[in-house]
Amino acid sequence: MLEPKIPQNEVQRLNAVQSYQLLDTLPEDEYDNITSLVASVCNVPICLITLIDKDRNFLKSHYGVNIDESPRSTSFCGHAILTPQDLFIVEDARKDSRFKNNPIVSEQGHLFYAGAPLVNEEGFALGTLCIFDMKPRTLQHKEKEIIVALANQVVKLFELHKKNNELNKTYKELEERNKRLKKFAGLVTHDLKSPLGNITTLTRMLKEECLTAVSDQCNQYLDYIEESSVTMKNYVNDMLDFYKSDGLLKEKATQFLLNELFEELEEMLFVDNSNFIHPTQSISIHTNKQALYQILLNLIANSLKYSHHSNPTVTIEFSEDFQNYIFKVIDNGQGISPKDQKGIFDMFKTTANTDKDGKRGSGIGLATVKNLVKKLNGTIKLESTLGKGTSITFTIKKTV
Structure with a gap:
């Protein structure tokens, strides 16, 4: 036989x-x-x-x-x-x-x-x-x-x-997008209304206080204005990134070297006190490069932003099976509590963690990552231990 x-x-x-x-x-x-x-x-x-x-x-x-x-x-x-x-x-x-x-x-x-x-x-x-x-x-x-x-x-x-x-998938996606838009509209009126109101009120106070001289109080008002403006800007930018992520999926799959992609990310995101560990050998893969870049950019930036470690370290592991490319992004950050891990990739889901500046996230970045991974026919999962760090594993289906 x-x-x-x-x-x-x-x-x-x-x-x-x-x-x-x-x-x-x-x-x-x-x-x-x-x-x-x-x-x-x-x-x-x-x-x-x-x-x-x-x-x-x-x-x-x-x-x-x-x-x-x-x-x-x-x-x-x-x-x-x-x-x-x-x-x-x-x-x-x-x-x-x-x-x-x-x-x-x-x-x-x-x-x-x-x-x-x-x-x-x-x-x-x-x-x-x-x-x-x-x-x-x-x-x-x-x-x-x-x-x-x-x-x-x-x-x-x-x-x-x-x-x-x-057709059923498209219908469900449209339904889900409409739900997100409705939710976003509601959150915009609530979450953006407060910082915008602060900007207006503080500006008036600034004008009144600084008619004759610039005082310490004026400087404090300016700080408040800057903080409120940054909060609003980050929120809007995250939303724009989410909705622009679908555009990345229109890019055709190409053949490229994975280590070169890692080097680009390292040059953009890592400074002297942070470490980036990744495969350095020449590994050629065939997929949507721009979408993969955005996924890794979001995950690595998130790891660095929420790390309170004196020497933040992000490690990327890569492997593959017969049909999938497999990536694992590991950090040595503060970790995420079990109750916060549930629904972590859902839109507007935030945790109790704050970033290095003491601010909470918008709950949009990981939803953007999930959206891209899903559209690339992959899966994503998170494992985290408080005080030890977080690892996120995602797959992308091979196209050749």
Whole structure:
């Protein structure tokens, strides 16, 4: 028995399979009707619609069998997707070196197989529409045409399913954005009203106090004005960064050296009493550089801003698996209490911590990070211990 080879475009193919969000879904009549029809027309006991995942065949429809998945290593479908332009036929598996001693043949007695690869518009073979029989046989020309034609219909059903998911996602995003805008409008009238009022009142007091001379009291009023203005400016800037973050996602993925990106961040953010530890070897990755830069910029700046350590240190660890780039940003700051960690990435969520100047954050920066990571098909999580520091791990899905 020979295990199926892995296609050269396997990362992209798996991304395509997962993008349809059909893995591990329940049976649906649209697909079951097709497998039933093909089994009847071809007079076979088994007809399947499969999606080939990393290590398994997921059976979206399984006429004639009672299983939902099977190992990819022994599958006929794994061989079928290697020639996505052709109908893959094995007339007698006992005589084919690829399937001798295969448990599907030796234990289950499946001798005949025909599978039409389910190829999407980008050319990725997602799985197959296939049939099995317990005896060797051949297919008539008309039967072959029917299998191929209905395989195309399956792909169209996949595309409709995907578009429906995208519409639902867009609808939910619009709903969420509207909720944020409403919440922001309410917070603006509350949180910005106070510093703006301070500016107006203090300016009047300043005019009255400084008609004849500039006193210490005038200087104090000026300090109040500056503090209120900075608070307002930071709040507005954070909001602008959040809403501009979606624009970064329009940038195309490019190939670049990760260590050069770290060097840019180090030059911008780190001074003599702060330390930046990061991989220095030449690591080439392919993703949206501007979005990744903004994510790391926000996380590192946050770590430095809220560190009360005499020598603040930020460490970045990088690794990767088959489908994801994995980043971990670690600091030696004051940490975050367990009660404040809940919902830490939600918009306007703030903690009891204050920055080096004694001010609290706006609760927007980490929401911006989460938004970017999510749009890059990644995940993010936080671990923190009071008095020891915080680590934030996020992933970004590979594009090639």
